[in-house]
Amino acid sequence: MPAYKIDNIARAHHPGQFPRHALPEVAFAGASNVGKSSLLNALTGLRKNAARVSATPGRTQDIAFYAVEGKLCLVDLPGFGFAQVSRETRDDWDRLIQSYFKGRENLKLACLLMDCRRPPAERDRAVLDWLTESEIPTAIVLTKMDKLPKNRRDNEVRRFEKLLELEPDTIIPVSAQNREGVDDLWGVILDQCGVKLSRGR
Ligand SMILES: Nc1nc2c(ncn2[C@@H]2O[C@H](COP(=O)(O)OP(=O)(O)OP(=O)(O)O)[C@@H](O)[C@H]2O)c(=O)[nH]1
Ligand SMILES: [Mg+2]
Numbered sequence: 001m002p003a004y005k006i007d008n009i010a011r012a013h014h015p016g017q018f019p020r021h022a023l024p025e026v027a028f029a030g031a032s033n034v035g036k037s038s039l040l041n042a043l044t045g046l047r048k049n050a051a052r053v054s055a056t057p058g059r060t061q062d063i064a065f066y067a068v069e070g071k072l073c074l075v076d077l078p079g080f081g082f083a084q085v086s087r088e089t090r091d092d093w094d095r096l097i098q099s100y101f102k103g104r105e106n107l108k109l110a111c112l113l114m115d116c117r118r119p120p121a122e123r124d125r126a127v128l129d130w131l132t133e134s135e136i137p138t139a140i141v142l143t144k145m146d147k148l149p150k151n152r153r154d155n156e157v158r159r160f161e162k163l164l165e166l167e168p169d170t171i172i173p174v175s176a177q178n179r180e181g182v183d184d185l186w187g188v189i190l191d192q193c194g195v196k197l198s199r200g201r
Helices: 036-044 087-103 122-133 150-163 182-193
Strands: 006-012 025-030 063-068 072-076 107-115 138-143
Touching: 025 036, 025 087, 025 182, 036 063, 036 072, 036 107, 036 138, 036 182, 063 087, 072 182, 107 122, 107 182, 122 138, 138 150, 138 182
Parallel strands: 025 072, 025 107, 107 138
Antiparallel strands: 006 063, 063 072
């Protein structure tokens, strides 16, 4: 279990509150409730709830910035497109997420999370297309893999790759619950950021 030194350096409700720093950033995006905050906790070894895991979807409403060992910054984004909140609130969140992606020069990687039990929604594809067009390096992460029986796992991963027209073996399957894939994802993050962490992964 990594015990990295984590600093919650900022919480932003609007772009003016985004921190200014030179750290490489990795952002976690995805529909509400896919497990962004949980994965962030699994990566950092933060206690459950440190990154505000929600019992009710649509809980994370601001952008949280976590510095890891003072070397890179993990960014917990609010879930997009949660239907149960008012249209106005939803539009506000979308604007916030977009302004993050548009203006972040030190962004090295966007992790786009999808729940392995739900086929990709129109929204997931739109965000993926938009990230690709914007030339933001993107990792597709399939979450909650512990929920799938062993014999369906490989098929589901292949199915997502086909549906999203991805190259084989590009999806990273993870579980925040049993930590499957967490080290693999760390590998991709550190590569992309060009950073080494001193404490063992
Ligand atoms: N079984 C299982 N449950 C998970 C996993 N990751 C997250 N969950 C559960 O899924 C729910 C949502 O998790 P969050 O981490 O809050 O999801 P989020 O994407 O941050 O949600 P928003 O911030 O509301 O967009 C919680 O009840 C978590 O306990 C996982 O790997 N396995
Ligand atoms: Mg969250």
